Amino acid sequence: MPATSLPSRAGARTAALAALTLVGTGLAGVPAAFAQPGGDNGDVKIHKVGTPFDDQRNEPKVCDFYLAAFNFDAGEHVTWTVEPQPRAVGGARLPNSAYPDNTITIEQDGSAQTIPLGLPNGQYKLTWKTDLGHGAGKHKVFRVDCPISKPTAPPGPNGGPPAGGGGLARDDAFGPVAGAAAVGLAAVTGVVWFRVRRRAHGA
Structure with a gap:
């Protein structure tokens, strides 16, 4: 009879909708790793x-x-x-x-x-x-951002005194005071040498 077939069709539809809901829920729970293609990880x-x-x-x-x-x-x-x-x-x-x-x-x-x-x-x-x-x-x-190197300071006195420098450091050898000292020393040495030579000749 038509009156009895309608409820059974409605029940079938309800069951089908429930099954689809369950399938959708199951797919939603699949880990993202299965859905994500390789190569975009890391x-x-x-x-x-x-x-x-x-x-x-x-x-x-x-x-x-x-x-x-x-x-x-x-x-x-x-x-x-x-x-x-x-x-x-x-x-x-x-x-x-x-x-x-x-x-x-x-x-x-x-x-x-x-x-x-x-x-x-x-x-x-x-x-x-x-x-x-x-x-x-x-x-x-x-x-x-690397630190910028500071310029290196010029080197200090290096090695022994220059020949004839009387013990003056290389950097000081040409300073005004050192120059005056060197000139004075040369003058005194010349006077002493002159006197010694005169005495040697009996003058």
């Missing part, structure tokens, strides 16, 4: 030279530095560049002739480190791209 840090490799802090102000990568997919090949900020034609950048190799391979544990790097003082931007990545790569802005 992070890269700027490290001062001397900071341990496994330290995952970022150090945005450095002098000599290196790049440290964490939690990437094993075996990924990385290409990185460092450019001045703001960009400047002819500005210092990496790679350069001192550091020509700007590629690196991620280790089995998901980490990697570059050799120590150096740049003139200024602000820079790191771009880190992997061969498995799908986006614009990883970026870090940092500042190189």
Whole structure:
């Protein structure tokens, strides 16, 4: 009878909706790792030279530095560049002739480190791209701030006194007082030599 078939159809619809709800709930609980494609994992840090490799802090102000990568997919090949900020034609950048190799391979544990790097003082931007990545790569802005060396003081007196200098230091040999002393000494020596010579000849 038509009156009895309507409730059964309504019950079937309700059961189907409940099943779809359960499926949707189950999919929502799937870990993000299954939904996220490989190659966009991990992070890269700027490290001062001397900071341990496994330290995952970022150090945005450095002098000599290196790049440290964490939690990437094993075996990924990385290409990185460092450019001045703001960009400047002819500005210092990496790679350069001192550091020509700007590629690196991620280790089995998901980490990697570059050799120590150096740049003139200024602000820079790191771009880190992997061969498995799908986006614009990883970026870090940092500042190189090395202490400026003070000019060296001129060297002091060096070695023994100059020949005939009467024990005067090299820096003092041509000073006014020292010059007067040298002239006076020469005059006295000449007088004594003249007297000795006269006596030797009986004059």
